[in-house]
Amino acid sequence: MAKSKIENNVRKLRFLKDEMTQSELAKLVGVSRQTVVAIEKGQYSPSLELAFKLAKVFELKIEEIFYLEDE
Amino acid sequence: MSYQERRSLFNLVVSIIITVVFIIVIRGMYLNDRFDTTNMMKFWSLILIIYIVYSIVTRIVITILYRIAGEIRDEITGDKEDARDIVDERDKLIELKSERIANYFFMFAFIFAAISQVLDYSISTFFVMIIAGGFIGEICSYITQIVFYRRGV
Numbered sequence: 001m002a003k004s005k006i007e008n009n010v011r012k013l014r015f016l017k018d019e020m021t022q023s024e025l026a027k028l029v030g031v032s033r034q035t036v037v038a039i040e041k042g043q044y045s046p047s048l049e050l051a052f053k054l055a056k057v058f059e060l061k062i063e064e065i066f067y068l069e070d071e
Numbered sequence: 072m073s074y075q076e077r078r079s080l081f082n083l084v085v086s087i088i089i090t091v092v093f094i095i096v097i098r099g100m101y102l103n104d105r106f107d108t109t110n111m112m113k114f115w116s117l118i119l120i121i122y123i124v125y126s127i128v129t130r131i132v133i134t135i136l137y138r139i140a141g142e143i144r145d146e147i148t149g150d151k152e153d154a155r156d157i158v159d160e161r162d163k164l165i166e167l168k169s170e171r172i173a174n175y176f177f178m179f180a181f182i183f184a185a186i187s188q189v190l191d192y193s194i195s196t197f198f199v200m201i202i203a204g205g206f207i208g209e210i211c212s213y214i215t216q217i218v219f220y221r222r223g224v
Binding site: 030031032034035038041042043044046047049050 | 073074075157159160161162220222223224
């Protein structure tokens with residue numbers, strides 16, 4: 001089975017959401033700014049709970065934020 | 072360097088300092104015949120208990136001082152470090168993974184210590200292996216934390 005990686009559009013969505021800062025997003029979803037940075041860089045795949053929180057902030061479905069990319 | 076990386080690096084340095092100071096003090100006391108070494112099992116058990124209590128107490132004191140220093144720094148610069156009060160899921164995951172590495176080290180140290188007794192090595196070898204395994208495991212766990220924070224989980 002091909003290895004896959006979870007990618008995301010958080011950075012783009014943050015920009016489209018009135019140029020929201022990483023700190024603002026971090027506060028809204030209850031994590032540190034470093035965790036938002038790690039998610040945007042693809043260094044960390046968030047839990048389902050955090051993914052739902054992010055989806056709620058951006059008013060989108062989870063699959064519109066996160067997607068699988070084959071390596 | 073992020074707050075979490077600094078915290079792990081700080082813990083790493085503190086851990087090394089605490090252990091080195093402990094070894095120097097205990098070695099000095101041992102050379103001055105401050106311990107009863109007729110029963111080596113009792114001697115090493117005492118050393119182990121002292122080390123555990125000493126490392127817990129000093130760590131708590133140093134952590135409190137570190138927090139106070141951080142708050143003072145925030146007051147002076149007027150820039151509150153948001154990560155200080157937040158321990159999120161990523162932090163917990165990194166902590167779990169790094170602790171697992173420390174546990175592996177300790178487990179292997181314990182196995183080798185037990186083997187040393189089967190091979191008739193001294194009781195000192197047994198305790199030195201256990202203490203060294205715990206210490207090396209702790210150091211590795213902090214290094215792993217820094218690597219995870221830098222490279223990602």
